[in-house]
Amino acid sequence: MPVSSHELIAGFAEPVAASQQVFRAALKVMSEPGTLVETDYVEQAPKGLDLSTWQLALSLLDPDTRVWLSPTLAANDAVISNLRFHCQCPLVDAPKEADFAIALHNELPDLAELNWGTAEYPDRSTTLLVQVPGLNSAPFWTLSGPGIEQTRTLSIAGLPETFCADLIKSRQRFPLGIDIFWCCGNRLTALPRTTAIKAGMTEPSQNDKETC
């Protein structure tokens, strides 16, 4: 799919400063898993991407990062054109080949389809960005591990049960694993592969969830 110029939107108004600030937000949530931050360095995102997803893309992606998109995003002219234009990142068809995978919550790849890295180079893994319909600190998941003094709670709406189960189980394979950024509107958090997840009793309720 070529770049459609009519779909192009502006990136960061101040690319150097904004890239650094968004990276610091990403660093904050990756080093303090489950912490929620907001990033507001763009006015708009391409239709189909949340503001936080788009800002992470502008900050972290470039010609050196292979990107996989979940089906709806991969068929979205605005998403593809803007990623190509602003980030110049190559798009790949297989999740396993991707340095970054961007997926909607309801079309997540199986965790096993992503690249988990190798025993000698666990850093050569896919980083997953997931857009979810709700993200808050309600006690649905209880998190522990590096970056968390005792425990922290996190509630993510709209995740398939099998994906949650696979994610919880994936911790047994450390240092292999998948690090995930969760994006919702301008809000952002992360769960690196070190974070142990204890599932709560109930689904995140539709009433509690802050929609993004």
Added chain:
Amino acid sequence: MSTATGYNFAYLDEQSKRMIRRAILKGVAIPGYQVPFGGREMPLPHGWGTGGMQVTASVIGEADKLKVIDQGADDTTNAVSIRRFFAHTAGVETTEQTAEATLIQTRHRIPERPLKANQILIYQVPIPEPLRFIEPRESETRKMHALSEYGAMQVKLYEDVARFGHIATSYDYPVMVNNRYMMDPSPIPKFDNPKMSMMPALQLFGAGFEKRIYAVPPFTRVESLDFDDHPFEVQSWEEACAICGSDHSFLDEVITDDNGSKMFVCSDTDYCGDRVAQGFVGSAADLPIAEMETEQ
């Protein structure tokens, strides 16, 4: 955006920063694991700690306040040069006060004042691989880390015990991070090792020559290697700091006159100055401190 001097912000070009930033995120996700990165050379004389500089350049923003220490001191040529470099190329504020800094780049010490959440400590690392002197081949040390095969290091430390009756290693003392990866803490004195564990601040490590980045997230367990019959111990001194009277900080021996008279003072100059400002005094409070020379 470039500064008035025509440099890129914080000197590095944006693509190099992005690459280093991605490596930092991986490092944080795999605590203690050395992430290779394809670093660009910084225009600096050897020994300036280009790894630390590249990490600082990739992390720093206009809102940051940077402190740089070398052996605990803010006023060595090295520390002053690095501070000026970032003040010049990134236009950031600098400080000598540990409590005020958002970023602290360090060579050979961790400040005495406990670090807080949202501070980032950036270590300059000369040799990132703790197993290198045991196994020179990178392919082999990678395997040892992959399999958690760390027996060789235990043997090395135990040879110390057999020869000297105690573990003689006092700098660069190896640690285990989050009970998984063996990590070189950079040449800090082992006195500082306990400060690394469960620190509220984020710790980042940059090795410029070997192009490795590694990290310890906040509130992560860092344990110094030891043995049941020879537990890990930090250095201690009979003396207190001659300037501020501190009996709990890391002390440097300094020569006070041409006759070779000696005394002990805090290696952390900001900490020592703070204590003096609070009214603490040491045994040499009335000596002309400005004329002291640090013993190398």
